[in-house]
Amino acid sequence: AQSVTQPDIHITVSEGASLELRCNYSYGATPYLFWYVQSPGQGLQLLLKYFSGDTLVQGIKGFEAEFKRSQSSFNLRKPSVHWSDAAEYFCAVGRNSGYALNFGKGTSLLVTP
Amino acid sequence: EAGVAQSPRYKIIEKRQSVAFWCNPISGHATLYWYQQILGQGPKLLIQFQNNGVVDDSQLPKDRFSAERLKGVDSTLKIQPAKLEDSAVYLCASSLSGGKRVNTEAFFGQGTRLTVV
Numbered sequence: 001a002q003s004v005t006q007p008d009i010h011i012t013v014s015e016g017a018s019l020e021l022r023c024n025y026s027y028g029a030t031p032y033l034f035w036y037v038q039s040p041g042q043g044l045q046l047l048l049k050y051f052s053g054d055t056l057v058q059g060i061k062g063f064e065a066e067f068k069r070s071q072s073s074f075n076l077r078k079p080s081v082h083w084s085d086a087a088e089y090f091c092a093v094g095r096n097s098g099y100a101l102n103f104g105k106g107t108s109l110l111v112t113p
Numbered sequence: 114e115a116g117v118a119q120s121p122r123y124k125i126i127e128k129r130q131s132v133a134f135w136c137n138p139i140s141g142h143a144t145l146y147w148y149q150q151i152l153g154q155g156p157k158l159l160i161q162f163q164n165n166g167v168v169d170d171s172q173l174p175k176d177r178f179s180a181e182r183l184k185g186v187d188s189t190l191k192i193q194p195a196k197l198e199d200s201a202v203y204l205c206a207s208s209l210s211g212g213k214r215v216n217t218e219a220f221f222g223q224g225t226r227l228t229v230v
Contacts, residue, residue: 042223043116043204043220043221043222043223043224044156044204044221045221046218049218090155092155095158095169099144099146099206099218099219100146100158100168100169101156101158101219102158103155103156103157104155105153105154105155106153106154106155
């Protein structure tokens, strides 16, 4: 079955520093991969998605992710973190149909001044 | 454009009681999903509807959970009887299409937080 693993439960980054959140997937074929963000009291918001083609995907809020088949990874990056980026980040892989997803357990991002 | 609406926002019940959650998807969205998010975990898909038909309910605990989308618009998720481990946030999402290659997005509601005591 399709699954994703997010190795880091918590990450702390200084404001203005770069960010990389890790995601590893398990799926035989080309997966459909997603990153979502969940802020306290807010719903899940899609940051970016990968279906096929260019392996470097640009998303909203200055985020990008790179699909690496050889490493089974889809890591999320941002060159300069803002305090408003503090939130829970979820990597997800598409199940058999559409936007039905299998989510990872999430990475909680704390941004320090 | 109005988002995915869910109600109630919060619910506290005793174990063995029943509870129902309601979801109204974005207008025109054919596909509707219910997810369960237990504290500290990522959301888990419970059921996916395409219009009023079930596409995937493989992770729905059918002995106590049921869901319907009779007219292909809004949906109800029911738990009967509830257990302590059902305490979670229940998220509803909708997308324009369930097609895998269609470049659409699933939009999530704010969720219903259920506490079973």
